[in-house]
Amino acid sequence: MKILDKLPYIIIAGFAWVVIVSSCANQGMPTGGPRDSVPPVLVETQPEYKALNYGGEEVRLTFNEFIIPDQVSEMLVVSPPLEKRPTVLTKSKTLIIRFNEKLQDSITYSLDFKNSIVDNNEKNPYENLRFSFSTGNSLDTLRVAGKVINSFNLEPVENALVLLHKNLHDSAVYTTPPEYIAKTDEEGMYLFDNLSAGEYHVFALNDLNTDLKYNEGAEEIAFHDTLIIPSAEYHSEVDTMVSGADSMLVAGHVHFLPDPIYLRQFTEKIFDQYVKTTKRDSRYQCTFVFNEPVRDTFDIQLTDTLLHDWYVLEPNQKYDSLTMWIADTALAAQEVIQMELSYFQLDSLNQIFVKKDTVEMQFAEKEDDSRKKRRDRKEEEEEGPPPIPQFTWNTNLSSSGFDLNKDILLTAPQPVRYLDPAAISIYLTDDTLKTPINAKFAIDTTVWRTYRLSFNWEPETSYTIEIDSAACENIYGITSQKLSSKFTTRAKDYYGAINLTLTNVETPVLVQLLENNDKEPILAEKKVTSDKTVVFDYLSPEKYRVKVIYDKNENGKWDTGSFQDKYQPERVAYINEVIKIRSNWDNNLNWDLKPDPTFTKNIRDKELEEQKRKEEEEERLREQEREQNQGQQNDMFRQGGFSPGSM
Structure with missing residues (x-):
């Protein structure tokens, strides 16, 4: 047969071969391969781990893959602390920590990297990496560990600086750098490794200015009540699983003392009084904020005139933020008012004296458009005199679902001159005679301008509260509007209780x-x-x-x-x-x-934990179903007679 006659068979055979090869090569949908979840592996160090008599100027850590050192400079803690921050470099797969000062003689240095070293692919961290060496002929091996928490809410304090001082004078934490430092992790845990023997004071700071010292009043502090003396004890243990006297195995472990030390960090109250902010919020309202309470020490006067009863003062509960209402309307009309604030302060000898600050309280109304002013005047002439202004009560009422254990709260927008409780009545809505119930009226001692009406409310009952017009007048002579509001209480079985x-x-x-x-x-x-x-x-x-x-x-x-x-x-x-x-x-x-x-x-939320468990179980079942479907698809490809073994 001639080549020309064989050509169609050659083409068909070639096409069949392509199909066969494609079927063998594609057994299923291609995947990207398993995700890299393996952290980098430390393969070499210079000097060796726990090396003695090291006199070099840098530490080199070589890994089995490329790493990202971005977080190392921020998270690395060298203890004992260095005066100058070390330089962090990378060369190929090697991390270089270069010291910018001569290291002390006969000292054990510890480098705590925490989780700052991650690989270049998926940023898998090398967790809790610590490296140590000694510049002398021995290695210190003692340890101190513990946890730093917020003293008010017991939450762990992350990145707190923990200090060990051999200088036992009380002033050392203010004036001298510590012998050893450590930083807390996200759980508030800290560890001092490779400590020398001795007595120490232990502190924790948030060290805002990174000077390794306590700046009183500006930083938080925690301290341990007593000295700590690190030590180690070896506890031997006989392996009872081994039988026979000849094969008895004695093992053990080293127990480090003291036991974990829990430090509660707090802000120390230091009396250093000053005015933080002054603001004229409106024509009639000013706010003064102090860094310390000014209870029984605050006074305010006008600098250029003498007036009596010209303001009403409303301090907050801490008495460090004060709202002042200008009661004199003529004074409030002034755009600039000069005032003198007086409060106690300490001098350089810690002696109390009266500090006086002069402040200018300014307020200017926004200018209205002249056309709008003319239009407003024209409307006023057509409509007659404006209505007499009245203020509206703010309440905590809602039309339905009023809680049985709550009081009715009435709040006036400005300070009150007088209020007539007899002008307030509450009655059952269905009562056509409007017979008042005997609700108790009281001034709220925790919230300014607020009044409480308390009663043993009946469940699922509709009440109506009415307040007569002009029942209340504020310090500017403005009276209250009439209030009439209906509310219905909740059902008793809506509630639950805690018996503790x-x-x-x-x-x-x-x-x-x-x-x-x-x-x-x-x-x-x-x-x-x-x-x-x-x-x-x-x-x-x-x-x-x-x-x-x-x-x-x-x-x-x-x-x-x-x-x-x-x-x-x-x-x-x-x-x-x-x-x-x-x-x-x-x-x-x-x-x-x-x-x-x-x-x-x-604090565990068992309901959320159970919900999360169910979601994870459902996701696991879906993953199994996906794997089964994938396997069935692969089997369908193999049913055509082509498999890797048949090629």
Whole structure:
């Protein structure tokens, strides 16, 4: 047969070969391969790990792959601390830490990289890398570890600087650098490794200016009450799994002392009074903010005139922010008012004197468009005189769902000159005679210009509140508008309760019911002085947290600590579980208030954990289904008679 006659068969055979090869090469949909989840591996160091008598100027760490050193400069902690920051370089797969000063003789240095070294592909971190060497002929091996937490909410403090001082004078933390430093991780944990023997004071700072010293009043601090003396003990252990006297195996471990040290960081109250801000918010309202409370020390006068009763002062609860209402309308009309503020201050000898600041409080109305002014005047002439101004009450009422355990709150927008309680009435909406109920009227002592009306409300009942017009007049002579509002209370079975049985109450405590979020606003608080059951009732079906303050000085609030006077902040503790309230259900809980030396806060939301578990289980089943479908597709390709083994 001629070549020309064979050509069609050759083409068909060639096409068939292409099809066969394609079928063998593509058994399924191509994938990108498994994700790189392996961190870099340290393969060589210069000097060797725990080397002695090292006199070099740098440390080299070589890995099995390229790394990214971006976070090393920020996170690396060298202890004992260096005066100059080391230079961080990379060369191929080697990380270079170059010291910019001569190292001390006969000192063990520790380099803590934490999780700052990551690979170049998926940024997998080399976790908790520590490297040490000695410039002398021995290596220090003692350890101190612990945790730094926020003293008020027990949250871990990340990147806190922890200091060890061999200088035991109280002033050392203010004036001299420490012998050793460490930084906390995201869990607040810290570790000093390769310590020399001796006595130490331990501190923790947020070290805002990175000078390794405590700047009183500007930085947070934590301190341990007693000296620490690091030591190590070897504990031998006989392996009881080995039989026979000849084959007895004795093992053991080294136990480092002291046990973990928990440090509670706080802001120390240092009296250094000054005015932070002054502002004239409106023609009638000014705000003064101080860095310290000015209770019983504040006074204000006009500099260019003498007036009496020309202002009303409304300080906040801490008395460090004051709202001043200008009661004299002629004075308020001035665009600029000069005032003299007086308050206590300390001089250079820590002696109290009266500090006086002169401030100019300015306010100018925005200019109206002239055409708009003419139009407004024309409208006024057509419509007659403007209505007499009146203010409107602000209330916490809603048409439905008013809580049984709440009071009605009435708030005036400006300071009140007088209010007639007899002009306020509450009655059952269905009562055509409008017979007033005997609600208790009181001034709210925590919120300015607010009044409370309390009553044992009946569930699922409709009430009406009425306030006569002109029942109240403010300091500018403006009266209140008439108020008539209906509201209906909730059903009793809508609520749940927490019955909390407390034991080991050794000091007065404040038991607080909190919202379930990071800010933890206080919803209710009860003081307890002995073992008892505390009840939080009429709770909406929500999630809550419970906290306790060990109110050692019995002043009804949490108090910070003082390094100057050597006392710690007041203890706090939490129930480490989110409490979910269900309607018509009581949560009965027991709580042992014996102080926890570890200050554990690990509030678990069991409902969210269960939801997450179910989602992970569903995702696992979906993944299995995808793998099965993928396998079935691969089998379909093989059913055509082509497989890698048949090629």
